Amino acid sequence: MFGPQAVVAEHFRTVSKTLIWILLCILAPAVGCTPRTKVMHDHQESTTQPASVLSGRLTVTGSSTVAPLVAEIAKRFEARHAGVRIDVQTGGSGKGIADARNGVADIGMASRRLKAGERDLVAHQIAADGVGLIVHRDNRVAELTAAEVVDVFTDRSNNWQEVRGLDLPITVVHKAEGRATLEVFLNHFSLANPQVRADVIVGDNQHGIKTVAGTPGAIGYVSIGAAEAAIAGGVPIRLLPIDGVAATSAQVAAGAYPLTRPLNLVTAGGLSPLARAFVTFCQSEDVHDTVVSQHFVPLAN
Amino acid sequence: MTPSFPSISSRSQTSRCGSADAWLSVVTRSCAGLVASALFLVVGFLVRESIPALREIGIARFFSDPSWHPLSGQFRVVPMVLATAITSIGALLIAGPLGIASGIFVRFYAPRILSTWYQRLVELLAGIPSVVFGLWGLVVLAPIVGRWSGSGQNLLTATLVLAIMVLPTVALTSASALRSVSLDLITSGAALGLPRWSIAARIALPAARRGIQAGIMLALARALGETMAVLMLAGNVAEMPTSLVSPGRTLTANIALEMGYATSAHRSTLFVSGLVLLAAVTLLAILAEFTGGRRNAA
Numbered sequence: 010m011f012g013p014q015a016v017v018a019e020h021f022r023t024v025s026k027t028l029i030w031i032l033l034c035i036l037a038p039a040v041g042c043t044p045r046t047k048v049m050h051d052h053q054e055s056t057t058q059p060a061s062v063l064s065g066r067l068t069v070t071g072s073s074t075v076a077p078l079v080a081e082i083a084k085r086f087e088a089r090h091a092g093v094r095i096d097v098q099t100g101g102s103g104k105g106i107a108d109a110r111n112g113v114a115d116i117g118m119a120s121r122r123l124k125a126g127e128r129d130l131v132a133h134q135i136a137a138d139g140v141g142l143i144v145h146r147d148n149r150v151a152e153l154t155a156a157e158v159v160d161v162f163t164d165r166s167n168n169w170q171e172v173r174g175l176d177l178p179i180t181v182v183h184k185a186e187g188r189a190t191l192e193v194f195l196n197h198f199s200l201a202n203p204q205v206r207a208d209v210i211v212g213d214n215q216h217g218i219k220t221v222a223g224t225p226g227a228i229g230y231v232s233i234g235a236a237e238a239a240i241a242g243g244v245p246i247r248l249l250p251i252d253g254v255a256a257t258s259a260q261v262a263a264g265a266y267p268l269t270r271p272l273n274l275v276t277a278g279g280l281s282p283l284a285r286a287f288v289t290f291c292q293s294e295d296v297h298d299t300v301v302s303q304h305f306v307p308l309a310n
Numbered sequence: 311m312t313p314s315f316p317s318i319s320s321r322s323q324t325s326r327c328g329s330a331d332a333w334l335s336v337v338t339r340s341c342a343g344l345v346a347s348a349l350f351l352v353v354g355f356l357v358r359e360s361i362p363a364l365r366e367i368g369i370a371r372f373f374s375d376p377s378w379h380p381l382s383g384q385f386r387v388v389p390m391v392l393a394t395a396i397t398s399i400g401a402l403l404i405a406g407p408l409g410i411a412s413g414i415f416v417r418f419y420a421p422r423i424l425s426t427w428y429q430r431l432v433e434l435l436a437g438i439p440s441v442v443f444g445l446w447g448l449v450v451l452a453p454i455v456g457r458w459s460g461s462g463q464n465l466l467t468a469t470l471v472l473a474i475m476v477l478p479t480v481a482l483t484s485a486s487a488l489r490s491v492s493l494d495l496i497t498s499g500a501a502l503g504l505p506r507w508s509i510a511a512r513i514a515l516p517a518a519r520r521g522i523q524a525g526i527m528l529a530l531a532r533a534l535g536e537t538m539a540v541l542m543l544a545g546n547v548a549e550m551p552t553s554l555v556s557p558g559r560t561l562t563a564n565i566a567l568e569m570g571y572a573t574s575a576h577r578s579t580l581f582v583s584g585l586v587l588l589a590a591v592t593l594l595a596i597l598a599e600f601t602g603g604r605r606n607a608a
Contacts, residue, residue, distance in 0.1 A: 073570060101570035180461045185546065186381050187571025203379045209463045209557055210546035212567050216448075223453040224461040 064092025065283045071105015071118030073213075074189065074232070075272045078136065078303045079118055082296050086287055093283065102189055106130065109275045115284050117275035120189040132273040135291040136305040139233035140193045140268040141256035143218070145225045146245035150174040153249060159198050161228060164206035169226060182220050182229030183207035190214070193270045194230050197251075221246050233258060233266075234304025262306045272305060356585045363578035372582075378548035378559075380568070380576035387583065389550045393558030394587075396465055396551065397540060398533035401472035402480075406526055408473075409480025410515075413522070416481075417488040418510045429485065436478035444542035447471040452543060459555040461545070466554045468544035472536060476529040483528065487521025488514050527598035531591050537562040561587050 069079055076099040083095035100108075102119040106127055109117030123132050142158065144150065150173055153161065160166040162181055169177045183205055184191040195202060209227075211217040214235040221227040222244050233256050236248055248256040252267055260266040274288055290296065297307040367385050375386040412432065416425045447467060456462025491514045499509040515522075537560075545557020546567060559567075561583040572580055 099570070103571050103573050107573070178460065182461070185567040185571075186379065187568055201382070203377060203382050203384065207547050208545070209461045210548075210559070210567070212541060212546075216542065219448050220452075220461055220463060223449060224456055227461055 063090045063283050063286055065094075065281070067093070067095045067116065067283060067287060068098070068114045069095060069116045069118060069274075070098040070100055070108045070114040071275070072102040072120040072189065072272075073099040074120040074138070075105075075118035075135075075274075078272065078300065078305060079274070079291065081299045081303065082135075082291050083287075085296065085299070086290050090286075095287065101187070103187070106275055109277050112277070115276075115281070116288065119273045119275050121192060121270050121273075123273070123275070130275050130277050132271070132275055133288045133292060134271040134273050134308060135296075136272040136300045136307055137261055137269050138272055138305050139256060139258065139261035139266050140190045140197075140230055140270065141233040141236055142228060142230050142249040142251065143221050143236050143246045144228050144249060145221060146247050147225055148174060148247065150249070152253070155198060155252070159200060162198070162200065162205050162207075177226040180208045180224050180227040181206065182209045182211055182217055182224075182227050184217070184230075185210055185212055188213075189270060190230060190232060193268055197268050218244060218246060230268075232304070233261060234306070238304050258304075258306050262309065353588065356581055356588060359578060359581035360585050361578075363575055363582050366575050367579065372579075378564075380572065380579060385579055386548075387561075387579070387586075389548055390559050390561050390564055390583070391586065393465060393544065393551060394534060394560040394562070396554075396558065397469045397472055397544065397560060398530055400465075400469035400554075401476055401533045402526060402530050404469070404473035405477040405480050405529060409477050409525070409529075410484045410522060412477075412481040413484025413488050414510050414515070416485045417514065418506055429482075432478045432481050435474075436482065440475060440536055441538045441542075443471050443475050444539035447539060447543045455555075460557075463543055463545040463557060464555045465544060465551055465558045468540045468558075468560075469554075471539050471543055472533050475536065475539060476533050479529040479532060480522075480525050483525025484518070484522050487518035487525065490521065491517040524598055527594050531594055534587060534590055534594075535562060537566050541566050 067083075069083070076097055080097040083097055087093050087095060098114075102121055105114070105117030105119050106123075107117075108114035109130060117130075119132070120138065123130060142153070148169065150169060153172060157166065157172050161172065161179055162183070164181070166172055167179055169175050169179055184194075186202060191202070194200075195205075209220055211220055211229070214231040217229045217231045218236060218239045221229045222239075233248065236246065236256075237258060240246060240248070250256060254260055254266050256266060256268075261269055274291060276284065276288070280288070292308065294307075300307040363385075371385050372387045375384045377384045378386050378390070416429060420428060447470075448463075451471065452462035452467050454462065455464070455467045495513050495517060496509060499513045504512070540560050541563040544560060544563060546559040546563055547557040548559040548564065549556075551558045565580045565583055568576070569580055
């Protein structure tokens with residue numbers, strides 16, 4: 010009488026009931042948030058005296074690294090200019106560049122320098138980010154030379170003993186192809202991606218940090234800002250210096266640290282007054298606190 | 311029409327009932343049409359987006375290229391198909407027997423109160439989002455497995471967590487299937503003086519086989535499609551796995567890892583992976599229908 014369909018349907022009912030509860034639990038605080046942000050907007054609006062003439066809609070798409078930062082800045086910009094609405098969407102640096110070029114977006118976001126084939130676009134840097142090598146906190150190796158890093162990542166060195174460390178196999182934590190931190194890393198050490206022999210491939214910085222924190226013999230590379238925040242939060246990892254320069258946000262800001270990437274807004278051709286105003290705002294000192302709170306390095310003016 | 315239907319409609323005014331009926335018929339039909347067209351749209355979209363890869367790269371290179379480095383023009387997908395198969399089938403090998411045993415326990419061995427609360431617990435397990443399983447596996451299970459092998463992010467860890475994830479599916483469907491076995495069969499067995507184990511194994515299990523099979527197919531489909539937890543645990547190296555503790559990259563993890571950055575032929579290849587997965591799940595559904603039907607006819 011009860012076929013598999015009935016059984017399956019019943020199962021789906023229980024599952025969907027549970028899912029609805031979970032969804033409600035997630036949505037409730039999110040819905041609760043909306044009025045609060047409104048209040049904040051109103052408050053900020055009242056503090057900015059000159060009534061702005063800017064209005065309209067901007068679409069910003071691209072890098073998932075830059076997007077949270079630009080979204081925060083956009084919130085502040087909207088609060089200052091009542092008639093402005095800014096949509097920030099992620100999809101990777103490649104999408105940001107493609108969208109800016111073919112006009113799908115007013116502004117693209119890219120967490121890397123423009124390549125030779127992208128000279129038709131204009132990059133507006135809004136912040137900088139360093140890429141740092143991380144190892145487990147208990148790893149005693151103080152520094153690796155560039156040649157040693159290459160050996161480790163291409164599997165010519167397979168034990169920390171070979172680079173003045175303990176007798177522990179090396180676990181190479183690499184990133185998925187296409188990530189901007191990966192390109193910065195490969196460029197600096199003149200490696201081609203197929204040469205790298207990874208033990209683990211991770212998606213984003215947090216995945217990389219958690220992997221290294223859970224593996225005493227691991228070495229990986231992540232955004233310095235993300236690593237510093239994790240270290241401050243007690244995660245057992247350590248940043249290695251490169252070419253004798255400590256991997257810190259301060260060194261990135263000073264321009265001394267070699268593995269850096271710009272966080273760019275990318276535009277094509279003539280800018281609308283609104284887009285120009287937003288780009289200028291993103292580069293202004295008014296947003297430096299937001300840049301720092303997102304663990305990036307603000308531009309020195 | 312069911313016999314109870316006229317008695318319900320007679321309570322309301324007949325004229326309004328007729329129009330409501332017509333209205334409901336239109337709504338339900340368009341809903342059904344929408345659902346069906348959604349499926350066709352998805353399939354059509356997958357095929358359309360896959361065509362550039364099939365044309366430019368060709369199926370042969372998915373097998374013959376040295377490795378998966380799409381930015382360097384290498385497109386070998388075989389290791390990923392293998393990793394997908396190993397993790398899903400492995401998860402079912404663990405979760406299948408456990409889930410069926412759990413169903414037998416609930417139906418034949420557990421006291422009523424325990425069985426109710428145990429069922430609720432399993433339902434709760436079914437509702438936990440996969441990313442939570444992934445996070446748990448990443449910060450708890452992987453370091454434990456890592457004591458024996460590298461980072462602990464490998465096919466074994468992914469398989470274990472996948473097994474926990476699909477276990478409730480098998481357990482709940484098995485319990486339902488066993489519950490729907492005719493009571494006459496069970497009481498006849500008891501009347502013959504059969505011990506409880508014989509009733510469970512020789513009478514109830516064969517009678518509930520269709521439902522249990524459907525549950526296993528459903529679980530396998532879920533395991534094949536699982537993305538987030540596997541992405542966080544399998545190590546994601548797109549090379550041929552040499553052992554259970556080798557890292558591996560599943561097709562779903564590959565799509566999730568690279569879709570944000572992929573352009574042109576690379577992007578199209580990711581759609582091919584999607585198409586392959588869809589074909590696998592469809593095949594499973596057909597297989598489930600086929601085995602179920604054959605059982606029914608016998």
